[in-house]
Amino acid sequence: MTNAENTPEVSSQALEDRVNNRSQRPNSVAFKAFMASNWAPASSELPGLDEVADHAAGRRRAISELFKGERLVIPAGPLKVRSNDCDYRFRPHSAFAHLTGLGLDHEPDAVLILEPTDEGKGDDGGHHHATLYFRPLAGRDTEQFYADARSGEFWIGPRPTLAEFKARLGLATAHLDELEVAITKNVGAPEIGGISIRLVRKVDENIDALVDTARYNTAKDPENLDLTALDALDEVLSEALSELRLLKDEWEIQQMKVAIAATVQGFEEVVKSLPRAIGHRRGERVVEGAFFARAREEGNELGYDTIAAAGNNATILHWTHNNGTVKEGELLLLDAGVEADSLYTADVTRTLPTNGTFSEVQRKVYQAVLDAADAGFAAAQPGVKFRDIHSTATRVLAERLAEWGLLPVSVEEAVSPEGQQHRRWMPHGTSHHLGLDVHDCAQAKRELYLDGVLTEGMVFTIEPGLYFKNEDLAIPEEYRGIGVRIEDDILMTAEGPVNLSAALPRTPEEVENWMAGLAQG
Numbered sequence: 001m002t003n004a005e006n007t008p009e010v011s012s013q014a015l016e017d018r019v020n021n022r023s024q025r026p027n028s029v030a031f032k033a034f035m036a037s038n039w040a041p042a043s044s045e046l047p048g049l050d051e052v053a054d055h056a057a058g059r060r061r062a063i064s065e066l067f068k069g070e071r072l073v074i075p076a077g078p079l080k081v082r083s084n085d086c087d088y089r090f091r092p093h094s095a096f097a098h099l100t101g102l103g104l105d106h107e108p109d110a111v112l113i114l115e116p117t118d119e120g121k122g123d124d125g126g127h128h129h130a131t132l133y134f135r136p137l138a139g140r141d142t143e144q145f146y147a148d149a150r151s152g153e154f155w156i157g158p159r160p161t162l163a164e165f166k167a168r169l170g171l172a173t174a175h176l177d178e179l180e181v182a183i184t185k186n187v188g189a190p191e192i193g194g195i196s197i198r199l200v201r202k203v204d205e206n207i208d209a210l211v212d213t214a215r216y217n218t219a220k221d222p223e224n225l226d227l228t229a230l231d232a233l234d235e236v237l238s239e240a241l242s243e244l245r246l247l248k249d250e251w252e253i254q255q256m257k258v259a260i261a262a263t264v265q266g267f268e269e270v271v272k273s274l275p276r277a278i279g280h281r282r283g284e285r286v287v288e289g290a291f292f293a294r295a296r297e298e299g300n301e302l303g304y305d306t307i308a309a310a311g312n313n314a315t316i317l318h319w320t321h322n323n324g325t326v327k328e329g330e331l332l333l334l335d336a337g338v339e340a341d342s343l344y345t346a347d348v349t350r351t352l353p354t355n356g357t358f359s360e361v362q363r364k365v366y367q368a369v370l371d372a373a374d375a376g377f378a379a380a381q382p383g384v385k386f387r388d389i390h391s392t393a394t395r396v397l398a399e400r401l402a403e404w405g406l407l408p409v410s411v412e413e414a415v416s417p418e419g420q421q422h423r424r425w426m427p428h429g430t431s432h433h434l435g436l437d438v439h440d441c442a443q444a445k446r447e448l449y450l451d452g453v454l455t456e457g458m459v460f461t462i463e464p465g466l467y468f469k470n471e472d473l474a475i476p477e478e479y480r481g482i483g484v485r486i487e488d489d490i491l492m493t494a495e496g497p498v499n500l501s502a503a504l505p506r507t508p509e510e511v512e513n514w515m516a517g518l519a520q521g
Helices: 014-023 029-035 053-066 094-100 161-171 176-182 205-219 227-244 250-278 284-299 311-317 360-379 388-405 409-417 420-427 508-519
Strands: 068-075 081-083 113-114 129-136 172-174 196-199 306-311 330-337 348-353 459-462 465-468 482-485 490-495 498-499
Touching: 029 094, 053 094, 053 113, 053 129, 053 161, 053 250, 068 094, 068 172, 068 205, 094 113, 094 227, 113 176, 129 161, 129 176, 129 360, 172 176, 172 330, 196 205, 205 306, 250 284, 250 330, 250 348, 250 459, 250 490, 284 306, 284 330, 284 459, 306 311, 311 330, 311 465, 311 482, 330 482, 348 360, 348 482, 348 508, 360 388, 360 459, 360 482, 360 490, 360 508, 388 409, 388 459, 409 420, 420 465, 482 508
Parallel strands: 068 196, 129 172
Antiparallel strands: 068 113, 113 129, 306 330, 330 348, 459 490, 465 482, 490 498
């Protein structure tokens, strides 16, 4: 039984306000008046149109064609708390970035709305008028300027004004305060004069709730509202936005090249760091840190958590703890990519001998994976199905495993749907689309992705591997603890595939010579 006398009293200070107990922030009238005075006026000069603006407008126009007469809501997403009052660096949802052209860490809570117009009366002859709703820079004469740690200029630096974003993006802008009305007005069944609304869900819970409430309040029969049907409406929008990214435009391809070039530099830094990594109790962290430093110098961030896996850790497909040692004579599997300021990311893997020279068995496994990668690249031709890259590459692996006596059945039996024994040593897929997301276009329909036809403008990976774990008793001991993956970023052109990451050495001899050259400085 609880002793009422020992029960803590309820404080009159709200929990969310207590984070300010450490601040000792002045609140006097005199302080506020002084803080609001004697600041230089903000520049009235507007920036020019961003290079991406016309491309983003074309993407909005393409989506407009698919959803005539419907309001489309695409949130950027909110800040996400890492710990207490510390947020992660903001990264907008990829659909928002794609349709606006905004990269970096711009505008948490922003929302893009495509408002339906009469057919052909919208932006660029489309069927919608696009408006970007966001919280613009507060004036230096406001309390937000110095008192709001999440959005005040004194805390986080300057933010664009409505006019600046309009000038940069060629896009109408409005204050976030107007968003609720913009989302909820006239929502209802089209047959009674209302507007149907579609939303990219699970990006911003507040926007989800706002749309759901508007749908409920305007439904003919709210108690029997078909939520499954409404979810399906939203899923079709997410699907369409994902499929829109299957083909990259000229600007996007250039951004991919920027991200890949920075990634190549990051790999070079890793090789230079190997002597220190080998002598460190957490050498994998040394490797991870070397790459991360280059990613932040040259780009926005990492495109995904770096896999810096040495020795047996290289047989763990998504090893991101990176807290192991790096030992002389082992292999280091480095799977890493720089995300450019535009948010387009590279995704490259190389497997490196830590001492600069492959052992005989390491070289044999490496060459088998390279042969599979080369076969997949040769198979990746315009008009071929995406899935054929995988079947071609993995057949080569099955053939090598059979040659080494590791495959318990024939190659033909292994590669059959009823077999697949060779996949014990490569359980992942060989390719995925790449772009704003490391696994881009993930909501695209199967018939456009896995069963889709390779088409000019697609960017994807080819990444076969072999993973022989220390614990694997189905293989001779000499293979155990060896994990190899080789991954390149491929652009499909009308003439065939182009390896965008070819600047990184691929053959065993090239890798050894490259590492030796970097070691000499």
